[in-house]
Amino acid sequence: MLSASGLLGYGFPEDSLKLGMQRDLHMVGVDGGSSDPGPHYLGSGKCVNSRMAMKRDMALLLKAAMTHRIPMIIGSCGGAGGEPHLQTCVDILREIAREEGFHFKLAVIHSEQKKDWLKGKLAAGKVHPLGAAGPLQTDTIDRAERIVGMMGPEPYLEALGQGAQIILAGRSTDPAPWAALAMHRGLPPAPSWYAGKMLECGTGAAVPKGHDCQLAAVGTDYVDMEPASPARRCTPLSVAIQALHENASPTIHKEPGGMLDTTDCRIEAVSDRTVRISGMRWTPQPYTIKLEGAELAGYSAMTIAGARDPGLIGRMDEFLKTVREAVAFKTGGFGVRADDYRLVFRRYGRDGVMGEWEPEHDATPHEVGLVVEAIADNQEIANAVIAIARVTLLHTDFPGRLCKEGNMAFPFSPSDIERGAVYQFSLRHVVEPDDPLSMFPIEYESI
Amino acid sequence: MAKLRDIAKACKSKNAGPFEITIDVMFDDAITFDAVCRSGVISPALFSRLYNVPAESVQFSVYPPAFAFKASFERPIPSGAVGDTDVYGAQQHAPLLDVEIPL
16 A cells, blocks of 8 residues: 555655555555644635645546556545535546546545534433543534544445545544555454554655655555655664654554554564564454534734844833733723733744743843734724734833834734634544444445 | 753654644664663653643653653643644744753
8 A cells, every 4th residue: 555645735756656556556545634734724614735736646646546446545635624625625536537537436425523413422422522621512512613523444444345446535533544445455453553554644654754655565464664765764763753653652542443552563674674563453442433623713813023122022021911901901992892802922032932831931032023913703803903902012111111113123014914713623522423434424426 | 961952863742633742752772762761850750840731641651662752741722722832733842952861
């Protein structure tokens, strides 16, 4: 099996795909999504990568799949894997098929969840919190802009069983496309899941790192990992390191319907660029599906400014407190109260990167960058607050002030930037489905 | 004494989902890794102190195949929510760099 890169639209060398296709491949695939770019994409319906970049990657993979008569499978289409993201990818696929004259059986697997259905599950006690989350509330479901379930390999297995050659799916656990293909070919869950886990990040398990094609061969009790490009190689250490990536634990991976345990894995070099991993275990557990949801946090406007005056930098905390109070006073003049908005100061050079985790409290930098953001229930209020904040930052007096014409260097005109709707992740829960397929309707089509 | 920044092969942070951060400290070889293990410095208590989170909330692993330590814990603000400073969680490792290891 081949994984083209870490994400559909990241790009990969065409030569690597050609080299990979010289092997006796049973599928090409790529992961399409992640929650890493934040809640905006799930909330807004926008794709994280550009249509142009996704089309370039998909066209090369589709051509390879057609030429070699093997499946092409893409999970978590368009980033967040919701309906608009999935439809963007289906649209790209149709366009490529039309341009190239390709014909195939397509399966589109949906992952968006209906609110009433989820409320029913909640009422039936079938929704459970993860980590520090509390029990799910009905209004959290109501407020959500969009809710997706992260499907396991079962809907893919069903589509493969129905003879689909091309599968585009909504939000999925990252290993699902490859785990499904391996299981479809009769291999046990443990090495199938392990291969998926290793493939979902492209050449993440190889050195040097980069966006490139990765190969995995799956046996009944082992997985062989080899990058497609001769410029990269897998070593026992590079494979071990990949196990740490984006997981809370390096050895225990919770997935729908079970747990992949790599505690007792043997990792051995079989050549200078291929590694064999064996001894992974799969322990079945009650079947649950992880939910992701995003809700509107408000509308945002921001401005960027820099301070170079040492007198001001030396008393930045008090200065910003004064500014915050002055902004509230001024916006009150046109009827906007302090609790109608949130005003956030990020102070680059002080604690702009780490916020409350920043341990260096006493350092005095020679300049400080401010990213100031106002969030309100509508754009008009956010814009009005940021405009007042901008002018208040510029002109507020402070003890010992020498820079009497202005406290801030604004690099841009206009200085205020409208950011539009902003979102926040709102669900951290799993649901017990009636069965692994029930949440993920599959549509078939002859293209 | 040696600072982690001078003896680690990698010291990195990343989201593990939108609500948690995971930090990995890795070494080049078994000799350095074993010495760091023996020092006992890299522990849930260290992360608790550096990030002001309860030690019992730190999911901590020692992972010899990668000569690595891993710690995962809750973010103060979920990825991309109002007030967050690091959507990918990629720059939260820095306080570890100056940690001293008696070697």
